[in-house]
Amino acid sequence: MAELTERPFPPGDYPLVVVGSGPGGLQVSSALGGLGIRHALLSADEQPGGMFRRWPFFQRLLSWTKPYAPVARATRAYERYDWNSLIPESDEHRAVMVGLMDGTSYFPSRPEMQAGLEAFTSRTNLKVRFGCRWTGTSRLDDGRFILETTDGEYTAGTLVIAVGVAEPWRPTSPGMELAAHYADTQPVETYADKRIFIVGKQNSGFELASGMLPWAKRIIIASPSPARLSVNTHSLVGIRARYLQPYEDHVLGGGVAILDAGIERIEPGSPGDAPFRVVTRRSSDSVEMAFDVDAVIAATGFVAPLLDLPDLGVATFGQSRLPAQTPFWESATMPGVFFAGTIGQGSGGLKKHGIPSNSGAVQGARYNARVLARHIATTRFGVKLERPTLAPASVVEFLLDELTQGPELWHQRAYLGRVLSLDPDDGIRDEGILPLAWFVDAGGPDAVAATLETDGTGAVYPVIYLRRGGSVSEHALEAHPLLDYRTASARSALASILAPVLGGSSIPLASS
Numbered sequence: 001m002a003e004l005t006e007r008p009f010p011p012g013d014y015p016l017v018v019v020g021s022g023p024g025g026l027q028v029s030s031a032l033g034g035l036g037i038r039h040a041l042l043s044a045d046e047q048p049g050g051m052f053r054r055w056p057f058f059q060r061l062l063s064w065t066k067p068y069a070p071v072a073r074a075t076r077a078y079e080r081y082d083w084n085s086l087i088p089e090s091d092e093h094r095a096v097m098v099g100l101m102d103g104t105s106y107f108p109s110r111p112e113m114q115a116g117l118e119a120f121t122s123r124t125n126l127k128v129r130f131g132c133r134w135t136g137t138s139r140l141d142d143g144r145f146i147l148e149t150t151d152g153e154y155t156a157g158t159l160v161i162a163v164g165v166a167e168p169w170r171p172t173s174p175g176m177e178l179a180a181h182y183a184d185t186q187p188v189e190t191y192a193d194k195r196i197f198i199v200g201k202q203n204s205g206f207e208l209a210s211g212m213l214p215w216a217k218r219i220i221i222a223s224p225s226p227a228r229l230s231v232n233t234h235s236l237v238g239i240r241a242r243y244l245q246p247y248e249d250h251v252l253g254g255g256v257a258i259l260d261a262g263i264e265r266i267e268p269g270s271p272g273d274a275p276f277r278v279v280t281r282r283s284s285d286s287v288e289m290a291f292d293v294d295a296v297i298a299a300t301g302f303v304a305p306l307l308d309l310p311d312l313g314v315a316t317f318g319q320s321r322l323p324a325q326t327p328f329w330e331s332a333t334m335p336g337v338f339f340a341g342t343i344g345q346g347s348g349g350l351k352k353h354g355i356p357s358n359s360g361a362v363q364g365a366r367y368n369a370r371v372l373a374r375h376i377a378t379t380r381f382g383v384k385l386e387r388p389t390l391a392p393a394s395v396v397e398f399l400l401d402e403l404t405q406g407p408e409l410w411h412q413r414a415y416l417g418r419v420l421s422l423d424p425d426d427g428i429r430d431e432g433i434l435p436l437a438w439f440v441d442a443g444g445p446d447a448v449a450a451t452l453e454t455d456g457t458g459a460v461y462p463v464i465y466l467r468r469g470g471s472v473s474e475h476a477l478e479a480h481p482l483l484d485y486r487t488a489s490a491r492s493a494l495a496s497i498l499a500p501v502l503g504g505s506s507i508p509l510a511s512s
């Protein structure tokens with residue numbers, strides 16, 4: 001690990017600075033390096049891994065890596081089954097996580113994930129200036145940014161901020177300061193034989209409740225709205241099956257209570273009885289209910305530590321204070337500031353059927369980072385990307401292959417699309433993976449974008465967006481139980497959707 005402790009990137013002027021060495025910062029740095037974009041990568045941490053160096057608290061992820069999958073490991077298609085490895089520039093460094101997991105679970109342990117991110121960093125020779133904290137931001141007259149850090153000043157025309165969304169946040173209900181935050185949860189044995197009140201019904205609250213089941217004598221989980229379960233929403237929205245044991249305990253009367261109730265206030269309890277009294281108001285009938293408990297934990301979420309960027313003009317929104325972003329993850333109000341990693345969830349995309357992207361998790365954010373790197377390379381550094389040509393006769397098969405095996409479309413449904421441009425003079429060109437919201441809204445020459453979508457029924461089906469003469473039409477194909485869209489009926493449906501642009505070979509095969 002000697003190379004990890006060297007201190008590259010001394011303060012100075014760089015074309016681009018990336019902040020953060022979690023999965024987001026590492027992935028975007030790897031992709032920028034692959035495109036030849038010189039940049040400095042800075043991190044307040046001492047080692048790679050970001051949030052996964054500490055959390056999840058109970059030491060096991062909720063995102064899986066399947067050692068045995070229907071496709072070969074170390075292929076692009078395998079990324080569908082491995083949600084946790086970062087994507088390298090060279091095939092030999094693919095699927096890092098598989099080799100590090102001990103086989104007891106297909107959810108990596110937190111230390112395995114940390115080891116995976118460290119291994120990716122060292123094997124791909126990523127350089128990071130560790131122990132360098134960004135502390136403030138300003139601008140030069142020429143528009144470049146100045147980053148103040150604990151090591152000195154950096155200047156750059158382009159910033160990629162990948163500082164995560166892991167700063168504890170709690171609501172302002174009276175007495176909430178008496179509660180510990182998820183981030184301050186104590187070793188689990190300290191909750192032995194205790195009554196625990198958990199505020200919040202997201203995955204973090206249910207993770208804590210799951211881990212405390214063998215220890216706590218009573219667990220109450222409360223928030224105003226009912227818990228949503230991923231198995232019911234048919235998506236990653238809601239509590240993951242991995243954390244459902246407290247729910248079953250509640251249903252079967254084992255001592256867990258899941259309440260739909262707002263927290264009115266938290267007060268000190270009566271001496272000798274319980275240290276805390278939590279007063280709630282039931283959502284269904286506004287009845288007040290009070291609970292005497294030994295510990296209160298606020299599993300109420302996190303915010304992005306953007307420091308002074310909002311004062312400088314970066315607009316934020318929502319409880320997590322996410323920056324408002326364009327489809328290419330650029331600040332909507334401050335051009336030149338981009339975001340990678342879980343902060344990218346602030347670029348919401350189309351949210352078809354109300355289902356958000358997976359940008360908040362590694363399996364989605366890793367693709368955003370690669371699209372972002374290509375976007376920055378072309379728009380800010382004049383890099384010309386390869387745009388391979390396709391023969392008209394191969395387009396249907398190409399798109400059905402991508403829809404069946406392409407990991408980007410699978411992990412970022414209705415968010416990223418495979419785009420082919422259809423210029424009669426230039427031929428059919430593969431423009432790669434691009435944000436669907438951009439494709440739909442940006443206008444431009446004739447093109448087609450293929451994506452996967454899902455609805456409330458759990459069906460996953462391809463959708464083809466065809467841009468022709470400036471307007472976009474949308475065409476859904478049939479779902480398939482094994483997600484294999486290379487069927488005769490899909491071929492014929494796609495061929496007829498594309499006939500107006502491909503029929504009669506109106507688009508010639510370009511020469512290069």
Ligand SMILES: Cc1cc2nc3c(=O)[nH]c(=O)nc-3n(C[C@H](O)[C@H](O)[C@H](O)COP(=O)(O)OP(=O)(O)OC[C@H]3O[C@@H](n4cnc5c(N)ncnc54)[C@H](O)[C@@H]3O)c2cc1C
Nearest residue numbers: 020021022023024044050051061062134163164341342362
């Ligand atoms: C409790 C919890 C559990 C989760 N479990 C999962 C899971 O199982 N699977 C999954 O895919 N996702 C999970 N997530 C989502 C997770 O946050 C993201 O997937 C991912 O870790 C985020 O990576 P990131 O690089 O964006 O941020 P982080 O991993 O948070 O990294 C941020 C980096 O920025 C650096 N940084 C911050 N501020 C500064 C500064 N001022 N100066 C310099 N450096 C700075 C930090 O030191 C760190 O290196 C979970 C989130 C939470 C809160």
